[in-house]
Amino acid sequence: MYNKAIYPGTFDPVTNGHLDIIKRACKIFDEIIVAVADNKDKNTMFSLEKRVKMMKKATENLPKIKVKSFNSLLVEFAKKENAKIIIRGLRAVSDFEYELQMGYANKSLDEEIDTIYLMPNLQNAFISSSVVRSILKYNGDVSHLVPKEILGELNVYSN
Structure with a gap:
């Protein structure tokens, strides 16, 4: 069975924590789509194009990774990509309540x-x-x- 998962986020910018989650997910899934969100509600430091570029650079040596952007409901993007699993990272207990609510909301939609x-x-x-x-x-x-x-990409003024 081929399992595909989506790891969504704004990745503004991608961090070693994100990369850690991605590498762990590579041990579990055949393909992971890192879905860079175009979220107009968030005031990002880096443009969508730059965030996608940085993620591609950070993951270029991970053959299971595909980087794509999206600007829809996550569940709609997942349907389009034929993925049934969403990966989320938890750093602390404070992340858990929000992530649990989002997980239930996504499940209610699909x-x-x-x-x-x-x-x-x-x-x-x-x-x-x-x-x-x-x-x-x-x-x-x-x-x-x-x-x-991505260190060379972090010039805030070259957005």
């Missing part, structure tokens, strides 16, 4: 959708895109928080 929650390694548990963006605003060093492949 009963065939299941959500699998993966935790990053402890060393990546504190990393979030918000933390990275905050450090970037003050020209701080984020090289230990993001994949080395």
Whole structure:
């Protein structure tokens, strides 16, 4: 049986925590679509095109990964891609309540959708895109928080 999963997010920018979840998912699934969200409600630091480019660079050595953007309901995107599994990362207990609600909401929209929650390694548990963006605003060093492949892309002003 061929299993395909979707790992959605804004990935603004992709972090080592995201990459950790992606690598774990590669051990479970035959194909993972990293779905970069075009969410107009979020004020992203990087354009959709740049976020897709950074994710492609960060995952170029992972043959099971396809990177695509979407601007619809996640369950509609999953149907279009013929995927029945959504992968979500959980860093802390505070993530759980929100992710549980989203999982139930997606299930209410499509009963065939299941959500699998993966935790990053402890060393990546504190990393979030918000933390990275905050450090970037003050020209701080984020090289230990993001994949080395995207460091050259993190010039905020070249969006």
